[in-house]
Amino acid sequence: MKKIFYSILLLLGYLATMQAENMVVATYNLRNANRGDSIAGNGWGQRYPYIAQLIQFHGFDIFGTQEGKYQQLEDLKNAMPQYDYIGVGRDDGKQAGEYSAIFYRTDKLEVLDHGDFWLSTETDHPNKGWDAALPRICTWGKFKDKKTGFTFLFFNLHMDHIGVQARAESAKLILKKVKEFPEKLPAILTGDFNVDQNNESYLLLDNSGLMRDSYQIAEFRYAPNGTFNAFYTDRKTDSRIDHLFLTKEFNVKKYGILTDTYRAEKTDSELKEQNANFPKEVALQKYTARTPSDHFPVMILVDFEP
Numbered sequence: 001m002k003k004i005f006y007s008i009l010l011l012l013g014y015l016a017t018m019q020a021e022n023m024v025v026a027t028y029n030l031r032n033a034n035r036g037d038s039i040a041g042n043g044w045g046q047r048y049p050y051i052a053q054l055i056q057f058h059g060f061d062i063f064g065t066q067e068g069k070y071q072q073l074e075d076l077k078n079a080m081p082q083y084d085y086i087g088v089g090r091d092d093g094k095q096a097g098e099y100s101a102i103f104y105r106t107d108k109l110e111v112l113d114h115g116d117f118w119l120s121t122e123t124d125h126p127n128k129g130w131d132a133a134l135p136r137i138c139t140w141g142k143f144k145d146k147k148t149g150f151t152f153l154f155f156n157l158h159m160d161h162i163g164v165q166a167r168a169e170s171a172k173l174i175l176k177k178v179k180e181f182p183e184k185l186p187a188i189l190t191g192d193f194n195v196d197q198n199n200e201s202y203l204l205l206d207n208s209g210l211m212r213d214s215y216q217i218a219e220f221r222y223a224p225n226g227t228f229n230a231f232y233t234d235r236k237t238d239s240r241i242d243h244l245f246l247t248k249e250f251n252v253k254k255y256g257i258l259t260d261t262y263r264a265e266k267t268d269s270e271l272k273e274q275n276a277n278f279p280k281e282v283a284l285q286k287y288t289a290r291t292p293s294d295h296f297p298v299m300i301l302v303d304f305e306p
Contacts, residue, residue, distance in 0.1 A: 020303040027297065028065050028298075029065070029158070030051065030067050032069055032072070061108050065099070065102070070096075073085055076103070085104070086114045087100060110143065115139075116138065117138055120132075131162070132160035132163035140153060142154075152249075153185050157193075171204040188250070192295065196238075214243075221254075223257045233291060249305075253302065262290055262291075263289060
């Protein structure tokens with residue numbers, strides 16, 4: 001009788017583990033590589049090793065990126081051999097200009113299909129939509145979890161920083177694309193939306209009945225700051241402009257804005273501080289605190305039923 005009882009317990013435990021699988025999803029504006037940032041001490045060559053380590057330490061399974069150019073994406077890929085990415089440059093649909101690339105762990109996820117469209121009335125070629133200042137692109141992928149077979153859609157974008165109409169119309173376009181997809185699959189939308197949680201285009205998505213902001217439905221939130229930092233380590237904002245929206249098939253267990261920083265040498269770094277309260281073995285050197293990007297990455301832990 002005891003054997004039967006324990007067998008039932010083991011079976012129930014096994015079934016419980018089969019009912020929900022976890023996935024770490026994120027969005028990260030990488031900040032485009034440019035000379036001005038390098039002069040200011042925030043060059044890509046200095047930043048990207050920390051970005052790569054942050055991503056791997058926190059165990060991102062799939063994440064949308066914004067602003068990264070081809071060589072930046074290749075640098076990240078080389079620094080994270082367990083990842084690959086999909087996407088094209090917004091300027092020519094090939095390698096020119098910024099990408100809205102999607103990175104994913106190749107040991108966990110398989111790309112079944114993917115594509116790109118421009119945030120415009122003409123979605124099939126590079127162009128600026130409505131009142132946008134720049135061409136804007138959305139990259140999408142159809143992914144399958146290799147362990148469970150769970151299949152879902154992932155959309156990633158970077159909305160315009162100027163065009164108010166462009167942002168609202170882009171939100172409507174994304175909802176239309178999700179609804180019109182031939183298969184009714186669970187969907188995730190990540191990106192830099194260039195608006196916070198009080199804006200019209202944000203509310204068009206969050207109140208759509210199709211997708212919700214993961215922040216709003218998370219069981220646990222860690223949000224010590226907003227998502228934009230402008231490379232300042234001593235600024236505070238409540239505005240979240242980088243968002244992750246999800247359809248109802250996903251449960252959000254945790255939501256976090258990761259405010260990691262690193263230390264860069266100062267020219268007077270040889271100066272050391274001693275303090276009577278420190279152990280004599282400890283000496284602090286003067287370094288500058290820096291952020292790996294001008295945005296903080298946003299990470300969520302979701303579960304889903306295979």
